[in-house]
Amino acid sequence: MLNVLTQPWPWYVAGALIGLTVPTLLILGNKAFGISSSLRHICAACLPGNIDFFNYDWRKEAWNLWFVGGITLGGFIAGTLLKNPEPLVIAPNTVHALRELGVRDFSSGLMPADIFNWGNLVTTTGLLFFVIGGFLVGFGTRWAGGCTSGHAIMGLSNLQWPSLVATICFMVGGIAMTHIGLPFLMRLITL
Amino acid sequence: MTTQEIDLQNTATKPDSGRGRGNWKFGLVGVFFGIVFVKAEVISWFRIQEMFRFDSFHMYGVIGTAVVVGLISLQLIKRLNIKTVQGDPITIVPKQYSKGQIYGGLIFGFGWAITGACPGPLFAQIGAGYSVVTVTLLSALAGTWVYGAIRNRLPH
Numbered sequence: 001m002l003n004v005l006t007q008p009w010p011w012y013v014a015g016a017l018i019g020l021t022v023p024t025l026l027i028l029g030n031k032a033f034g035i036s037s038s039l040r041h042i043c044a045a046c047l048p049g050n051i052d053f054f055n056y057d058w059r060k061e062a063w064n065l066w067f068v069g070g071i072t073l074g075g076f077i078a079g080t081l082l083k084n085p086e087p088l089v090i091a092p093n094t095v096h097a098l099r100e101l102g103v104r105d106f107s108s109g110l111m112p113a114d115i116f117n118w119g120n121l122v123t124t125t126g127l128l129f130f131v132i133g134g135f136l137v138g139f140g141t142r143w144a145g146g147c148t149s150g151h152a153i154m155g156l157s158n159l160q161w162p163s164l165v166a167t168i169c170f171m172v173g174g175i176a177m178t179h180i181g182l183p184f185l186m187r188l189i190t191l
Numbered sequence: 192m193t194t195q196e197i198d199l200q201n202t203a204t205k206p207d208s209g210r211g212r213g214n215w216k217f218g219l220v221g222v223f224f225g226i227v228f229v230k231a232e233v234i235s236w237f238r239i240q241e242m243f244r245f246d247s248f249h250m251y252g253v254i255g256t257a258v259v260v261g262l263i264s265l266q267l268i269k270r271l272n273i274k275t276v277q278g279d280p281i282t283i284v285p286k287q288y289s290k291g292q293i294y295g296g297l298i299f300g301f302g303w304a305i306t307g308a309c310p311g312p313l314f315a316q317i318g319a320g321y322s323v324v325t326v327t328l329l330s331a332l333a334g335t336w337v338y339g340a341i342r343n344r345l346p347h
Contacts, residue, residue, distance in 0.1 A: 005230070008230065008231065008232050009227070009230040009231045010231075011231065011248070011249050011250075011252030011253045011256065012252060012256050013231070014227050014230070014231030014233065014253045014256075015252060015253040015254065015255065015256020015257045015259075015260065016256055016257070016260050017223075017224075017227045018224070018227060018253065018256075018257040018260075019256060019257035019258065019259065019260025019261040019264065020260055020264065021220065021224055022260075022261040022264055022265065023261075023264035023265070023267075023268060023273075024220055025217070025220065026268065026275070026281050026283070027268075027273065027274075027275055027276060027281070028216050028217065028220070028275070028276060029213070029216070029217070029275060029276070029277065030275050030279060030281060030282060031217065032283055032284065033261075035309070035310045035311040035314075036309075036310040036335075038310065039310060039331055039332055039335040040335055040339070042332055043332060043335050043336045043339060047336060049340075051336075051339050051340050053338075053339035053340075053342055054336075054339050062214055063214045063217040064217070066214045066215065066217045066218035066221065067217045067218065067220065067221040067224075068221060068310075068311075068314045069218055069221060069314075070217065070218040070219060070220065070221020070222040070223075070224065070225060071221045071222075071224055071225035071228065071311060071314040071315050071318070072221075072225065072314045072315065072317055072318035073218075073221070073222050073225060073318060074221060074222040074223060074224060074225020074226040074227075074228070074229070074315065074318065075225040075226075075228065075229050075234070075314065075315035075316065075317065075318025075319040076225075076318040076319065076320075077222065077225070077226055077318075078225065078226040078228075078229030078230050078315075078318075078319060079229055079318065079319030079320050080320075082226065082229075082230060084230075088232065088235060088237060090237045090241065091241045091244075091246035091247045093244065093246040094237065094240050094241045094244050094246045094247070097240075097244060098237075098240060106237070110229075110232060110234060110235035110236070110237070110238075110316075110319065110321075111235065111236045111237075111307070111316070111321055112236060112237070115236070116236070116321055116323055116324065117323060118322070118323050120323070121323065121326065126326070128305065129305060129306065129327075130306075130323065130324075130326040130327045130330060131326070131327075131330045132302075132305065132330075133302050133305030133306035133327060133330070134302070134306060134313075134326070134327035134328065134329070134330025134331040134333075134334065135302070135330045135331065135333055135334035135337075136298050136299065136301050136302025136305065136334065137299060137302035137303065137306055137308070137309065137310065137313070137327075137330075137331045137334065138302075138310075138330065138331030138332060138333065138334025138335040138336075138338070139295070139298055139299075139302075139334035139335065139337060139338045140295045140296065140297070140298030140299030140300070140301070140302055140334070141295065141299045141309070141310060141331075141335075142295065142334070142335045142338040142339070143291040143294060143295025143298065143299075143338055143342075143345065144291050144292050144294075144295030144296040144298075144299055145286070145287075145289065145291060145292065145295070146286070147299065147309045147310050147311070148254070148303075148309040148311070149309070149310075149311055151286070151292075151296075152254060152258070153254065153257050153258055153261055154261065155286050156258045156261075156262070157257075157258055157261030157262045157264070157265050158261075158262075158265055158283055158285075158286075159262070160285060160286040161288070162286040162287065162288040162289070162292050163286050163292075165288070165292045165293060165296070166292040166293075166295075166296045167296075168296075169292060169293050169295075169296025169297045169299075169300060170296050170299055170300045170303060171243075171300065172296075172297060172300060173296065173297035173298065173299060173300015173301045173303070173304070174239075174242075174243045174300040174301070174303045174304040175243050175300075175304075176297075176300070176301070177243075177300065177301040177303075177304035177305060178240065178243035178244060178304045179243075179244075181301065181304070181305075182304065182305070
């Protein structure tokens with residue numbers, strides 16, 4: 001049994017469980033599935049300033065902070081107790097393309113250790129992958145009014161066409177950055 | 192769309208958004224969800240790269256299945272008139288269209304390809320031991336804050 005749990009879970013199992021989060025949150029308390037809002041609530045709680053967008057009763061949305069706190073704890077449990085002992089299996093074409101860009105670590109875990117390590121914090125690598133990347137995620141999701149969970153999963157499940165627009169733009173942006181942006185940007189940094 | 196409308200949409204005002212009590216349930220759902228994220232490897236930077244390079248079906252399978260299961264669940268909730276555990280009718284605020292879904296969507300897409308994470312996986316990556324991602328999360332908070340500060344000057 002534990003063996004089944006430590007192996008990577010197939011897409012249809014994960015997809016079904018993620019999809020079931022939508023009715024679970026609604027039935028538990030009328031909560032619409034969405035994660036990027038938590039970033040707004042943290043801003044509202046910590047540094048609202050005199051910005052209208054952050055001056056609301058974030059405590060009413062505290063469930064969302066419990067939710068992301070739980071996700072962090074779940075990540076810890078899965079990354080320790082249920083850790084997959086085998087190296088990640090990555091599509092050969094992706095490995096080849098990423099090698100061309102200078103990535104060398106494909107075996108240490110879920111993330112390339114040559115990018116995601118503290119030693120890169122004050123380098124151009126850290127500037128691109130942590131600082132700029134993170135900023136774009138926070139700024140973009142809020143401007144779009146949601147992320148993969150709120151738009152692509154919750155919105156599409158509820159047949160909301162604005163969510164379809166958002167999801168298409170997420171994909172177009174990601175494809176453009178992967179095929180046009182990263183090859184250029186990664187020439188500017190040394191891994 | 193006016194500022195007020197967007198605000199209402201984003202801070203879902205629901206009948207029973209109770210303060211404090213009972214919020215631990217959502218923490219528990221989060222734990223379960225975080226485990227799924229890590230075990231299905233959707234928090235992996237490599238899986239996101241495979242998706243945007245069309246080299247693997249995995250992420251399309253995960254998101255596609257989630258949408259189908261979510262859609263069937265919502266149809267059942269609506270047709271069978273299923274209530275919350277507190278006995279309230281289930282209400283879902285419709286998404287309002289704004290130009291932000293295009294501009295913001297593209298910007299988030301750029302960030303998604305760089306960080307290999309949308310907001311949910313950021314939290315799960317940190318939990319799974321990639322502590323440097325806390326920097327990415329702080330930067331995402333900064334991005335959200337700057338959006339809030341300049342949003343009146345952005346097209347919506």
